[in-house]
Amino acid sequence: MPPLRYSIEKLKEKALDIRRDIITMLIQSQSGHTGGPLSCADFCAALVFYEANYDPNNPHLPERDMWFFSIGHVTPVHYSMLAEAGFFPLKDLMRFRTFGAHLQGHPSCLDTPGVEVSSGSLGQGLSIAMGAALGSRMDNHPRRVYCIMGDGEQQEGSVWEAVMAAAHYKLDNLCAIIDFNRAQIDGFVENVIGIEPLADKYRAFNWHVIEIDGHKMEEIVAAFEQARSFKGRPTVILAHTIMGKGVSFMENDPGWHGKPPTPERGKKALIELGTSWEEWSERLLKN
Numbered sequence: 001m002p003p004l005r006y007s008i009e010k011l012k013e014k015a016l017d018i019r020r021d022i023i024t025m026l027i028q029s030q031s032g033h034t035g036g037p038l039s040c041a042d043f044c045a046a047l048v049f050y051e052a053n054y055d056p057n058n059p060h061l062p063e064r065d066m067w068f069f070s071i072g073h074v075t076p077v078h079y080s081m082l083a084e085a086g087f088f089p090l091k092d093l094m095r096f097r098t099f100g101a102h103l104q105g106h107p108s109c110l111d112t113p114g115v116e117v118s119s120g121s122l123g124q125g126l127s128i129a130m131g132a133a134l135g136s137r138m139d140n141h142p143r144r145v146y147c148i149m150g151d152g153e154q155q156e157g158s159v160w161e162a163v164m165a166a167a168h169y170k171l172d173n174l175c176a177i178i179d180f181n182r183a184q185i186d187g188f189v190e191n192v193i194g195i196e197p198l199a200d201k202y203r204a205f206n207w208h209v210i211e212i213d214g215h216k217m218e219e220i221v222a223a224f225e226q227a228r229s230f231k232g233r234p235t236v237i238l239a240h241t242i243m244g245k246g247v248s249f250m251e252n253d254p255g256w257h258g259k260p261p262t263p264e265r266g267k268k269a270l271i272e273l274g275t276s277w278e279e280w281s282e283r284l285l286k287n
């Protein structure tokens, strides 16, 4: 299937839908991660509704592009983008983290259509994506490979082995996206183990670096375009984001890394997102 190439306006609408899905499924599950999923929502919307080539009715389509979530814990955004793109019914989102359902807290490629690899243990996704990109090139396959990482995740040494190898093999079919929300499970990244100057580090490792406001759809789309046309080196998009983006009382507070809102606070969040629990849970359950 060719990439959908939605307009900027439609992409913004889909990102808002994804944020509404995230809050609704977390109100229902009362378990899971809130902050990172909300910071990733805009570039995830652009990945499925603008950039990538895939067929939701045939997740293993040989011609597909691949995306790997190295930050496995952001499943609310991962599952929402897959459901919104048609890989499985939206109503499944209402069974997130439920026994017997296919949407586990961390993604399982054995259970969920569209999940390329099981993840959750940080620091592994880029090695997997790098291998997929190298293998695709050996097969003369035109596929592009995307890897979504966190900024706290950059503290993992194994990330840098993959960064080094991808540059060595000049994998210009590989595009990493870093959710640079400056927060992680234990607080602000700079207070845990600082990662700056991150752009210079990637440049020193021979990557092509693009820095954007990760909530400006125009910049996200332009970054994907530039990454696609850049030859000879892998690209990393440093997407400067805000943890909890879109909900005033969640923004920029690492406390929202891994907890769901109470039903009461979640309902307030949905009102800020221009809907209500009644409206959005019904939308999910009906589709």
Ligand SMILES: Cc1ncc(C[n+]2csc(CCOP(=O)(O)OP(=O)(O)O)c2C)c(N)n1
Pocket (backbone or CB within 6 Å): 035, 036, 037, 071, 073, 120, 121, 122, 123, 149, 150, 151, 152, 153, 154, 179, 181, 183, 184, 185, 186, 243, 257
């Ligand atoms: C190898 C490994 N160590 C620790 C963890 C626990 N853990 C889960 S998420 C997280 C924080 C990651 O920070 P970041 O990449 O910035 O993600 P964000 O908090 O922004 O969602 C940690 C330490 C893990 N999943 N895997």
Ligand SMILES: [Mg+2]
Pocket (backbone or CB within 6 Å): 150, 151, 152, 179, 180, 181, 182, 183, 184
């Ligand atoms: Mg982070």
